Amino acid sequence: MKRVQLEIVLGTILVLLSSAIVIILGVQEPQRLADYEVQQRAQLIEYGASVFVTNCTRCHGSQAQGITGVAPSLRDEAFFTKRLGEVGWGGSLEDYIVSVVTTGRQISTRPQLYTGATGTSPVMPTWSEKFGGPLRDDQIRAVAAFIMNFEPYALGQVATLEPLAPLADESTPEGRGQAVFLQAGCGACHTISGISSGNIGPVLDGLVSRAGSRVSGLTADEYIRQSIMEPSAYVVEGFSDGIMPPNFAEVLSEDQINDLVAFLLTLQ
Numbered sequence: 001m002k003r004v005q006l007e008i009v010l011g012t013i014l015v016l017l018s019s020a021i022v023i024i025l026g027v028q029e030p031q032r033l034a035d036y037e038v039q040q041r042a043q044l045i046e047y048g049a050s051v052f053v054t055n056c057t058r059c060h061g062s063q064a065q066g067i068t069g070v071a072p073s074l075r076d077e078a079f080f081t082k083r084l085g086e087v088g089w090g091g092s093l094e095d096y097i098v099s100v101v102t103t104g105r106q107i108s109t110r111p112q113l114y115t116g117a118t119g120t121s122p123v124m125p126t127w128s129e130k131f132g133g134p135l136r137d138d139q140i141r142a143v144a145a146f147i148m149n150f151e152p153y154a155l156g157q158v159a160t161l162e163p164l165a166p167l168a169d170e171s172t173p174e175g176r177g178q179a180v181f182l183q184a185g186c187g188a189c190h191t192i193s194g195i196s197s198g199n200i201g202p203v204l205d206g207l208v209s210r211a212g213s214r215v216s217g218l219t220a221d222e223y224i225r226q227s228i229m230e231p232s233a234y235v236v237e238g239f240s241d242g243i244m245p246p247n248f249a250e251v252l253s254e255d256q257i258n259d260l261v262a263f264l265l266t267l268q
Contacts, residue, residue, distance in 0.1 A: 019167050035240050040147065042189060042243045046057040048146030049185030051139045055127070059117050062182060063196065064147065071114055071124070075150035075197065097144040102128040140256070146188055153197040157227025180256045184248070192267065201237045201244060207267040233242060 052064070055081040059071035066073030073079065080093065087109060089096045104126035116123030128140060135143075153249050178195065181187060185197025192205045211220035213235050218226065226233050231234045231244040245251075252260070 036241065039242050041263045044142050044145045045149050045188045045200060045246060046185045048097050048142030049188035052146050053145050053183055063091065064150065069115060070117055074147050075154050077154050080151050080154045082109035094144050094148050097147055098140055101140045101143055103131065149188055150197055152199055158199055173262035174266050180260045181263060184252065202239060203268055204264065207264055209268065219264060221261060228260065
């Protein structure tokens with residue numbers, strides 16, 4: 001075979017191989033993008049939970065369940081099905097939430113039910129830094145994403161077995177661990193009946209009955225601790241790696257992790 005012919009054959013093979021690689025990558029790209037979108041949304045919700053806990057619980061409750069006479073629940077069916085019609089909003093509910101958080105409310109739309117924390121105007125303060133508030137646009141968007149995460153539970157698409165429960169006694173490790181669970185934003189991704197309703201990560205009800213046998217050689221305590229500190233070490237079937245933030249070992253203190261594990265070990 002002449003050199004020219006050899007070069008043509010090799011060139012043809014390289015073109016075919018390159019085409020095959022492009023086709024394979026093209027087939028995989030939609031799933032990769034879908035997984036990336038889920039991961040980004042989860043991180044946005046997680047961040048929104050932390051912003052909500054810092055700024056919004058005084059009026060809307062520690063778990064967005066509302067406070068009688070002060071501010072409404074942000075996780076009930078009426079909020080997701082009727083609120084836009086009540087106020088005549090033509091856009092999406094998530095954009096409505098962004099708008100309300102951005103500008104606040106001078107006057108309550110339901111003064112017979114909710115009067116704000118002080119009972120005087122404004123019933124909800126302006127939160128956007130553009131108007132003198134403390135939050136950036138990305139923080140407000142994150143809060144809206146966090147609130148929207150309650151929708152499947154509010155609409156009954158995902159069952160919740162128990163009503164919201166009050167926080168446990170924080171004088172115990174389990175009680176402090178429950179507080180860590182909420183303050184660290186874990187409830188934005190995980191469901192625990194009566195406590196949280198996240199739907200990004202696995203449901204944690206009955207965790208202890210699974211944790212002790214999920215990874216060979218690890219006790220329930222060891223498995224739960226590993227899942228917090230090294231979430232990629234074992235990924236539950238049906239969920240993608242990378243959804244759970246990998247830096248809780250850096251963000252939480254050793255005492256907080258111990259308390260969190262103690263709390264999760266109560267989920268029989």
